[in-house]
Amino acid sequence: MFKARIKADNLKEFIGTVGSLVDEAKLNISEEGLQIKAVDPSHVAMIEANLVKSAFDSYEAKSMEMGLDIDKFKNVLTVASKDDMVELEMDDKLNRLVVNIGNLTRAMPLLDTSGMPDPKVPSLDLPASVSVAVGEIGQGLKASKSVSDHIALSTTKDSFRLVCEGDNQNSVDVSLGKDQLEKLDSAEDATSLFSLEYFALMVNSLPSDRILHINLGNDLPVKIDADLAVDDMTGAQGNVKFLLAPRIDRD
Amino acid sequence: MGIQLGPLLETRKIKVEELSGQRVAIDGFNVLYQFLTSIRQADGSLLTDPKGRVTSHLSGILFRFSKLVEKGLKLCIVFDGKPPALKKNLLEQRRRRKIKAQIEWEAAIEAGDTETARTKAQQTTRLESHMINESKKLLDLLGIPWVDAPSEGEAQVASLLNQGMVDYGASQDFDTVLFGASKFIRNLTLSGRRKLPKQQKWVEVSPEIIDLEMSFQKLELNREQLIDVAILMGTDFNPGIDGVGPKRGLKLIQEFGKAEGALEKLGKEIKNLDEIRSLFLEHPFVDFNPEWKTPNVESTLSYLCDDFSFNKVRVEKALEKYVDAKPRGRQFTLGDF
Numbered sequence: 312m313f314k315a316r317i318k319a320d321n322l323k324e325f326i327g328t329v330g331s332l333v334d335e336a337k338l339n340i341s342e343e344g345l346q347i348k349a350v351d352p353s354h355v356a357m358i359e360a361n362l363v364k365s366a367f368d369s370y371e372a373k374s375m376e377m378g379l380d381i382d383k384f385k386n387v388l389t390v391a392s393k394d395d396m397v398e399l400e401m402d403d404k405l406n407r408l409v410v411n412i413g414n415l416t417r418a419m420p421l422l423d424t425s426g427m428p429d430p431k432v433p434s435l436d437l438p439a440s441v442s443v444a445v446g447e448i449g450q451g452l453k454a455s456k457s458v459s460d461h462i463a464l465s466t467t468k469d470s471f472r473l474v475c476e477g478d479n480q481n482s483v484d485v486s487l488g489k490d491q492l493e494k495l496d497s498a499e500d501a502t503s504l505f506s507l508e509y510f511a512l513m514v515n516s517l518p519s520d521r522i523l524h525i526n527l528g529n530d531l532p533v534k535i536d537a538d539l540a541v542d543d544m545t546g547a548q549g550n551v552k553f554l555l556a557p558r559i560d561r562d
Numbered sequence: 563m564g565i566q567l568g569p570l571l572e573t574r575k576i577k578v579e580e581l582s583g584q585r586v587a588i589d590g591f592n593v594l595y596q597f598l599t600s601i602r603q604a605d606g607s608l609l610t611d612p613k614g615r616v617t618s619h620l621s622g623i624l625f626r627f628s629k630l631v632e633k634g635l636k637l638c639i640v641f642d643g644k645p646p647a648l649k650k651n652l653l654e655q656r657r658r659r660k661i662k663a664q665i666e667w668e669a670a671i672e673a674g675d676t677e678t679a680r681t682k683a684q685q686t687t688r689l690e691s692h693m694i695n696e697s698k699k700l701l702d703l704l705g706i707p708w709v710d711a712p713s714e715g716e717a718q719v720a721s722l723l724n725q726g727m728v729d730y731g732a733s734q735d736f737d738t739v740l741f742g743a744s745k746f747i748r749n750l751t752l753s754g755r756r757k758l759p760k761q762q763k764w765v766e767v768s769p770e771i772i773d774l775e776m777s778f779q780k781l782e783l784n785r786e787q788l789i790d791v792a793i794l795m796g797t798d799f800n801p802g803i804d805g806v807g808p809k810r811g812l813k814l815i816q817e818f819g820k821a822e823g824a825l826e827k828l829g830k831e832i833k834n835l836d837e838i839r840s841l842f843l844e845h846p847f848v849d850f851n852p853e854w855k856t857p858n859v860e861s862t863l864s865y866l867c868d869d870f871s872f873n874k875v876r877v878e879k880a881l882e883k884y885v886d887a888k889p890r891g892r893q894f895t896l897g898d899f
Contacts, residue, residue: 350896352574353574353576353580353895354895354896354897355580355893355894355895355896356896357896430896431897433896433897433899435899460579460582461582461891478886479886504891506893508579531899532896532899554896556893556894556895556896556898556899557891557894558582558583558891558892558893558894559583559891559892559894560583560891560892
């Protein structure tokens with residue numbers, strides 16, 4: 312059984328981060344809250360998103376799995392404004408999720424979860440970490456899109472850089488010093504190259520004032536952690552973790 | 563020519579961009595036939611230079627490959643060698659069909675029926691040895707490595723894959739999986755809009771990856787058994803059993819484990835069964851370590867524009883894509899870490 316009530320904003324954010332990578336996902340429901348772990352179809356990126364019970368106005372649940380059409384779910388939530396309340400209820404009989412927003416009731420059939428993999432999280436030792444607001448790098452990512460399809464992230468002990476190099480000497484370079492960063496801890500220099508599309512999708516799934524905690528290595532996947540369901544009074548009631556595999560120059 | 567294994571296999575549509583930095587071995591005969599079939603004028607005649615020499619294959623290599631190279635793919639072309647003796651019947655059939663199509667093409671032009679003319683013309687497509695040599699010369703100039711397979715090109719593609727010399731194979735022929743290609747791509751050089759034969763309709767074609775491992779899991783078969791399914795349906799090396807398509811073939815092998823049992827049940831016989839199997843399982847190949855070089859712009863221009871009268875501006879533009887193609891790094895997956 313599952314029945315919960317939550318502010319639209321918090322649910323949209325949770326589903327939106329997942330939707331940046333996959334169209335379908337398995338929602339794990341427990342007495343403590345919701346969790347989605349998913350890997351994109353080409354196994355380049357992975358997400359783990361959690362929303363704890365306290366993010367909800369009311370929450371009653373027994374352990375269960377639910378196959379969600381994330382695209383459809385996102386679509387349903389677009390009708391809700393930020394402060395609307397969304398009610399979710401599992402309809403066991405018809406195997407569907409019933410979403411109530413104001414006077415609107417939307418029932419969504421659930422998907423078969425048997426084909427949805429439980430992604431294995433690689434164990435990584437990433438030497439550099441940097442914390443930066445989404446807004447600080449958003450412009451750089453936007454500008455890069457017309458230049459190339461890949462972006463290099465690098466840290467030194469004094470700065471965090473995003474460099475995108477394209478054809479015919481086109482390039483975008485964003486360099487952030489310690490005063491523009493929340494935190495920087497990079498004893499050794501670290502650089503890895505990533506698909507711009509994936510990286511931008513992940514970053515842009517979060518609001519511009521959200522802080523990204525980025526862990527970086529040399530030619531290693533990047534790990535990005537951020538808070539979800541942030542409330543000025545009570546703090547974060549959830550979190551998201553992204554992993555993105557790098558591109559590596561062969562020659 | 564392409565056994566219909568499609569419905570049995572797990573495929574995933576991809577964007578060409580996903581293959582950036584990946585080394586892809588392309589079945590050369592397959593792709594040259596594709597160019598010669600599709601790069602034609604409205605009435606079906608091939609592109610030629612003022613001397614009447616065919617240029618469709620060169621045009622295909624320069625322009626269509628440039629779109630892949632531009633996205634960071636590293637191409638390696640594999641040409642067929644001597645066909646196995648068991649393929650003789652099929653090749654003879656194809657030869658006769660082409661002669662018939664040639665006559666029908668000429669008749670259609672006579673009658674002013676361009677639509678039929680084009681279709682018939684495409685069926686006459688012949689890959690001649692001078693075209694192969696011209697293609698190889700152009701590949702050399704463009705810095706794209708190529709290799710002559712001792713026999714079937716698809717088998718050579720599979721061996722390059724299994725030896726880790728390339729990351730993907732590319733062909734339209736599903737036979738490639740029978741030769742053991744673990745990761746292969748269809749529609750790589752075709753993507754975009756494609757006309758349906760005999761209709762004024764276009765469909766959007768995008769490249770797809772065939773995942774052999776996943777397919778085997780889903781079908782609960784191993785490679786030997788998939789080969790047996792194919793043999794029942796008919797391959798390049800045998801005509802197959804009447805009325806056995808992918809679904810029935812799969813069911814038979816799932817039930818009986820191998821072709822012998824299925825044939826006994828059907829009361830049929832397939833000649834040279836073991837020989838056909840070993841053509842797929844133990845096909846000859848050569849060791850080859852592909853090396854990618856920088857394109858020779860001057861010589862390419864001279865070859866295509868001076869020798870074959872290509873438009874210089876268009877060739878220069880295409881060549882820019884080869885020159886600008888910087889290594890963008892190969893996309894790894896999380897499973898690699």
